[in-house]
Amino acid sequence: MAKKKMLAVMKTARAYGCELREVDVPRPGPGEALVRTLACSICGTDKHIYKWGAWAEKRIPTPLIFGHECAGEVVELGPDAGDAAVGDYVSVECHVFCNRCRQCASGLRHICRDVKIFGVDFNGCFAEYFTVPARCLWKNDPRIEPEVACLQDPFGNATFTVSSCEVSGKTVAVVGDGPIGIYAAGIARAFGARRIFGLGLVDSKLAMMKQFGADEVINVKRRDPVSEIMAATKGEGVDVSLEMTGAAPAINQAIAILRRGGKMALFGLPDGPVSMDIAEGVIFKGLTLLGINGREVFNTWEEMLPLLAEKRVDPRPVTTHKFKLADFVKAMETGLDPNVDSGKIVLAP
Ligand SMILES: [Zn+2]
Ligand SMILES: [Zn+2]
Structure with a gap:
């Protein structure tokens, strides 16, 4: 069972920066899973949300827990959550596809007409727990550690x-x-x-x-x-x-x-x-x-699996910094500092 309260990185003010808050752990609704975050990473999109600007002003609802690159463990399921199971070690396909439009019907779910983006259009993973439609979960190979599994969004x-x-x-x-x-x-x-x-x-x-x-x-x-x-x-x-x-x-x-x-x-x-x-x-x-938009759902994930599980490509050297989620602001400022030679930044609760 999940805790009642959790730490979350939230965009509250429609301006530069973010806030760390203690909020209620969300409950999974129909078709959703509640996931405990094991690792997450900062993307260029997150930097745009943090810095704020014309794109963010137009696109981002507030308050918002942002972040979309993650690995975690399913701890609870809402009704009708498909074949997801408590205990599954997962990452998230952040393009939440509708499964109804013409693109979805023809195997092009990554360019779904009604796509919603996890951590952009609704709450994401920069928190101790998050909910997400279970159809967007990818079951990770246990040989891939969370600090690598969270990179499958950009690696994908x-x-x-x-x-x-x-x-x-x-x-x-x-x-x-x-x-x-x-x-x-x-x-x-x-x-x-x-x-x-x-x-x-x-x-x-x-x-x-x-x-x-x-x-x-x-x-x-x-x-x-x-x-x-x-x-x-x-x-x-x-x-x-x-x-x-x-x-x-x-x-x-x-x-x-x-x-x-x-x-x-x-x-x-x-x-x-x-x-x-x-x-x-x-x-x-x-x-x-x-x-090229996103990753093929889930064909690209299948292609990544042997690359990462068999270490045919090891993405770890690109990760230059690791922080605790509680130090999110420090992590983000490090990523934005032009005097720091940073690559990928990974966080863990
Ligand atoms: Zn990303
Ligand atoms: Zn669709």
């Missing part, structure tokens, strides 16, 4: 991006040296890419991309990735580019380094419209451009 983004481009035997450029870009380099290696280029802005992160499996890394602040990759591929360009930044110059570079007939996955979210030369850059080159 990387896995879905890589697997969408069928990289086996191909030359691949990973554009962006954030956690998801670093994971993607390791996953592309595990999926049999022939040669991997890593592009980014931070030497320490690029070194980690190399550690994860990139053959060559290019700091785009100092070197021109387009001429270097063209030279390295005998003027052809790469077969696949994976765009993880959302920055307009990076998107254009990711297109320019592609060979004719190449494929590009766009995962990084631009702030607004991006201008590009569609005629020369895309049409005449016969490129395939692919938008």
